[in-house]
Amino acid sequence: MNYLLARSVMKRAIAGGNGGRYVSPCAAAAGGMEARGLSMVLIGWRRMMSTAAEPSSTSAVAEKDDKSKSVATGNEKKGDVVVSSYWGVSRPKVTREDGTEWPWNCFMPWETYRADVSIDLTKHHVPKTFIDKVAYRTVKLLRIPTDIFFQRRYGCRAMMLETVAGVPGMVGGMLLHLRSLRKFEQSGGWIKALLEEAENERMHLMTMVELVQPKWYERLLVLTVQGVFFNAFFVLYLLSPKLAHRIVGYLEEEAIHSYTEFLKDIDSGAIENVPAPAIAIDYWRLPKDATLKDVITVIRADEAHHRDVNHFASDIHFQGKELRDAPAPIGYH
Ligand SMILES: [Fe+2]
Ligand SMILES: [Fe+2]
Numbered sequence: 632m633n634y635l636l637a638r639s640v641m642k643r644a645i646a647g648g649n650g651g652r653y654v655s656p657c658a659a660a661a662g663g664m665e666a667r668g669l670s671m672v673l674i675g676w677r678r679m680m681s682t683a684a685e686p687s688s689t690s691a692v693a694e695k696d697d698k699s700k701s702v703a704t705g706n707e708k709k710g711d712v713v714v715s716s717y718w719g720v721s722r723p724k725v726t727r728e729d730g731t732e733w734p735w736n737c738f739m740p741w742e743t744y745r746a747d748v749s750i751d752l753t754k755h756h757v758p759k760t761f762i763d764k765v766a767y768r769t770v771k772l773l774r775i776p777t778d779i780f781f782q783r784r785y786g787c788r789a790m791m792l793e794t795v796a797g798v799p800g801m802v803g804g805m806l807l808h809l810r811s812l813r814k815f816e817q818s819g820g821w822i823k824a825l826l827e828e829a830e831n832e833r834m835h836l837m838t839m840v841e842l843v844q845p846k847w848y849e850r851l852l853v854l855t856v857q858g859v860f861f862n863a864f865f866v867l868y869l870l871s872p873k874l875a876h877r878i879v880g881y882l883e884e885e886a887i888h889s890y891t892e893f894l895k896d897i898d899s900g901a902i903e904n905v906p907a908p909a910i911a912i913d914y915w916r917l918p919k920d921a922t923l924k925d926v927i928t929v930i931r932a933d934e935a936h937h938r939d940v941n942h943f944a945s946d947i948h949f950q951g952k953e954l955r956d957a958p959a960p961i962g963y964h
Contacts, residue, residue, distance in 0.1 A: 738834065738914060744964050745916050746929035747936070752887050754935070756880055756942045760949070766877035774885055785893035785902065786843040789930075793836035794853045795860055796886065799879045799941075800829030802864050803872070807954070819955030821944075827961065828937055834914055835930050841908035842923065873948030876941045883938035890931035897924045936964055 725733035725740065733740055758767040781788035804825035811818045845853070868875040896902040907921035915929045940960050947957050 735910065735913060737837070740913075743914050743916050744962075746932040746964060748928055748932045750932050750935045750939075752891070752931065752935050754938065755884060756877070762871070762874050763877060766874055767881055769878055770881035770885060773882075783892070783896065783901070785889065785896055786839070787845075787849065788889060789893060789927075790836065790839035790843045790845060791849060791853065792886065792889070793832060793839055795856060796882070796937075797829050797832035797836060798857065798861050799864055799868075799875065799882075800825040800827070800832065802861065802868055803875070804829060806865075806868055817955060818959075819953075819957070820959030820961050821954040824940065824959040824961050824963070828940065831933055831964065832937075834910075835933065838908055838911045838914070838926060838930070841910060842905070872954075873945045876945035876948065880938055880942035880945060883934050883941060886934040887931055887938065890927050890934060893927050894924060894931070897927065933964060939963075 722736070727733055727740060756763070758764045777788070777792070781791070804822050807818050807822045807825065810816075811822065864875065867878075893902070897904050902923070904922045904924050907917055907923060907926045911917060911926045911929075912919065912921055915926070917925055917929070940963060943957075943960070944954055947954055
């Protein structure tokens with residue numbers, strides 16, 4: 632557990648993670664004393680890295696060209712990991728519209744967007760065919776253990792479910808990519824659309840983890856569930872992409888329901904409406920004073936878009952066509 636937490640803390644230090652993380656009550660027990668102990672590990676690690684970064688007149692570092700020196704100097708200032716510039720690989724300086732430096736490496740300003748919160752949240756695909764009913768029942772069955780395990784702990788619930796939600800888009804995108812290579816045919820943009828969905832779900836997780844620190848047994852559960860779910864969904868997508876997309880469509884309908892309940896708990900005061908994490912403010916272009924309620928509202932809108940995309944994809948297969956026969960919803964949020 633110490634290893635997992637230490638790795639998590641170090642990762643955030645490398646990424647220049649913000650100091651404004653909010654740890655929910657469900658994380659307090661897991662964070663606490665271990666976090667204090669780990670801070671010493673972190674300080675030692677960062678000292679080690681900064682020492683390693685110091686140029687030495689007796690080393691090959693002294694022979695670097697001007698460009699590499701400037702890269703290294705910039706990195707030292709930020710406390711980032713200093714890497715060899717031998718390859719000439721460096722990220723150009725990126726700024727926000729107001730001229731301030733872009734603080735994230737994990738996404739760029741041109742990948743951010745304003746969520747379309749006007750989307751109809753009540754849409755539902757009425758199961759008619761046998762496959763629809765199988766998909767619907769499967770999702771309803773999966774919800775039972777989820778409800779029992781999390782009950783109304785919607786912060787933990789959302790964080791855990793987002794670790795699963797990022798899998799289908801990646802599996803579907805990967806399989807379509809392989810198919811495109813195998814069959815010498817274009818994908819119609821669907822590879823990109825599905826990978827975008829996976830990335831969007833992962834950003835939901837990166838946001839939730841700023842608010843809720845997973846406990847060790849929750850991390851263990853994620854490992855187990857990912858191992859099972861990835862392989863199960865991989866096989867399912869090979870056998871029946873229309874069933875796979877229909878299941879995801881229904882999972883997204885459940886996600887909308889869960890986030891609606893989350894919002895109800897924020898409104899009732901059961902969950903504190905804390906300030907939004909910095910990563911969420913930048914990713915969804917939220918106002919600086921945005922709150923958790925704003926974040927959950929835009930995430931719920933994203934889930935509604937995923938619902939529509941996956942039901943649409945399943946419908947295409949139901950018509951006996953391939954996804955590439957219909958325009959892919961690239962950039963659809
Ligand atoms: Fe999500
Ligand atoms: Fe989703």
